[in-house]
Amino acid sequence: MNQPLTTSSTDNPLQATSIPLLAVQNLQKRYKTRQGTLTAFDGIDLQVQTGEVVCLLGASGCGKSSLLATIAGLQSADRGEVYLQGRSVRQSQPQVGVVFQDPCLLPWLTVAQNIAFGLKLKHMPSLTRPELRSRIAAAIDQVGLQGFEQSYPHQLSGGMAQRAALARTLARRPQLLLLDEPFSALDAITRLDMQTLLLRIIAQQQTTVLMVTHDIDEALLLGDRVVLMARHPGRIYQEWQITQPKPRLAHSLTETRCAILDALSTVMTLPT
Ligand SMILES: Nc1ncnc2c1ncn2[C@@H]1O[C@H](COP(=O)(O)OP(=O)(O)OP(=O)(O)O)[C@@H](O)[C@H]1O
Numbered sequence: 001m002n003q004p005l006t007t008s009s010t011d012n013p014l015q016a017t018s019i020p021l022l023a024v025q026n027l028q029k030r031y032k033t034r035q036g037t038l039t040a041f042d043g044i045d046l047q048v049q050t051g052e053v054v055c056l057l058g059a060s061g062c063g064k065s066s067l068l069a070t071i072a073g074l075q076s077a078d079r080g081e082v083y084l085q086g087r088s089v090r091q092s093q094p095q096v097g098v099v100f101q102d103p104c105l106l107p108w109l110t111v112a113q114n115i116a117f118g119l120k121l122k123h124m125p126s127l128t129r130p131e132l133r134s135r136i137a138a139a140i141d142q143v144g145l146q147g148f149e150q151s152y153p154h155q156l157s158g159g160m161a162q163r164a165a166l167a168r169t170l171a172r173r174p175q176l177l178l179l180d181e182p183f184s185a186l187d188a189i190t191r192l193d194m195q196t197l198l199l200r201i202i203a204q205q206q207t208t209v210l211m212v213t214h215d216i217d218e219a220l221l222l223g224d225r226v227v228l229m230a231r232h233p234g235r236i237y238q239e240w241q242i243t244q245p246k247p248r249l250a251h252s253l254t255e256t257r258c259a260i261l262d263a264l265s266t267v268m269t270l271p272t
């Protein structure tokens, strides 16, 4: 859809013919601040189908991280619903994995122990020791960190630490991956490397991804759909379906890139 969205579908996801993996309905998040109440986002309607990769773009402060944290159940919504496969959820779910810009590894644990830690969280199903070991080994393999299982976070480069964080999440075998600018702290080459890694994982596992990024090219390389948010309050403004097969070359999507840049400059000047 290339027209700005002023309203979105409010269909009950339970009535849809194929139930989306994720459906967000009329979601709102407000924060109490010293200055009063701040509405981070409002009226968000979003559906993500199984296997789809949706990239969320928008100016700083438009509520992208708040939206992801609310979908992940890390904070409560003030209005609206989050559905996972048609089931309303309000707390963290084992089938949802989150990776942030900061790898958030525990410094006193090795890479393998950090991954194990993620598998032993309270809401995770309990695993036998062999299951735990095989999940850790598979996740290490997926992100190419073989040989660094016993390394501590301070012994890793930024890219390796982010791989370890991704492995910790992948080991939990989430159906939905929520990524909040996972590569934005990395240098350009490591970033390309991580984008390729993510593309491979997505293709191998048919992973469903909702990813926040500031980088239009990253969104165009990875996304099946790019969703642009406007701010004050955060809301969905426009979205683009990217049908070109992957792997893609960013320069082959120049027209869409220009359209996104145009829309981005429009949302920056919208009255609040
Ligand atoms: N815990 C909080 N308490 C109060 N206000 C908050 C809190 N978290 C976020 N905000 C405010 O909500 C708005 C949206 O913030 P959010 O971090 O979601 O934006 P963002 O789109 O992720 O920005 P960026 O691109 O810079 O990461 C901002 O105005 C921010 O100041």
Ligand SMILES: [Mg+2]
Pocket (backbone or CB within 6 Å): 064, 065, 066
């Ligand atoms: Mg953010």
